[in-house]
Amino acid sequence: MKSREKREVLSKRMFARFLLESPIVIVGCGDRGGRFHVVDVSIAMQQMVLAATSEGLGTCWIGDYDEKVIKALFRVPEKYGVVCLVALGYPREKLELAAKLLGKRSRKRIESIVSYEEFGNSLASS
Numbered sequence: 001m002k003s004r005e006k007r008e009v010l011s012k013r014m015f016a017r018f019l020l021e022s023p024i025v026i027v028g029c030g031d032r033g034g035r036f037h038v039v040d041v042s043i044a045m046q047q048m049v050l051a052a053t054s055e056g057l058g059t060c061w062i063g064d065y066d067e068k069v070i071k072a073l074f075r076v077p078e079k080y081g082v083v084c085l086v087a088l089g090y091p092r093e094k095l096e097l098a099a100k101l102l103g104k105r106s107r108k109r110i111e112s113i114v115s116y117e118e119f120g121n122s123l124a125s126s
């Protein structure tokens with residue numbers, strides 16, 4: 001979606017103000033009748049994030065929206081749920097992904113989020 005008028009509506013939310021500057025916003029919707037629609041749509045959106053990143057574009061997941069507003073704005077049929085939005089555009093700063101991931105921002109240690117064989121076991125057996 002490119003419409004400035006629609007992006008203006010979306011940008012009223014506190015954590016989505018920058019949508020006014022994002023040339024494209026992808027609105028991820030899935031058929032709520034499907035058990036895995038949230039996972040399916042999230043996978044598709046993340047593939048788009050990866051493809052965009054490899055093209056040098058910037059993305060941001062947006063969870064700050066009112067589903068009712070989105071559904072009315074985009075005429076989304078009742079049976080579909082809005083799973084997430086992803087903003088797409090040219091990043092103001094070009095950050096190397098590796099530098100971003102490994103650099104300034106603090107990250108949890110991998111041992112604290114990965115378990116082997118059973119939950120909480122951070123030691124891999126050889």
Ligand SMILES: Cc1cc2nc3c(=O)[nH]c(=O)nc-3n(C[C@H](O)[C@H](O)[C@H](O)COP(=O)(O)O)c2cc1C
Pocket residue numbers: 015016060061062063064065084105
């Ligand atoms: C489901 C989801 C919803 C998010 N919603 C917002 C949002 O509404 N506004 C925003 O600025 N960032 C949002 N983010 C982006 C996060 O704030 C964060 O920038 C992003 O996950 C990358 O974080 P990292 O660099 O620490 O990995 C969201 C991320 C996820 C995964």
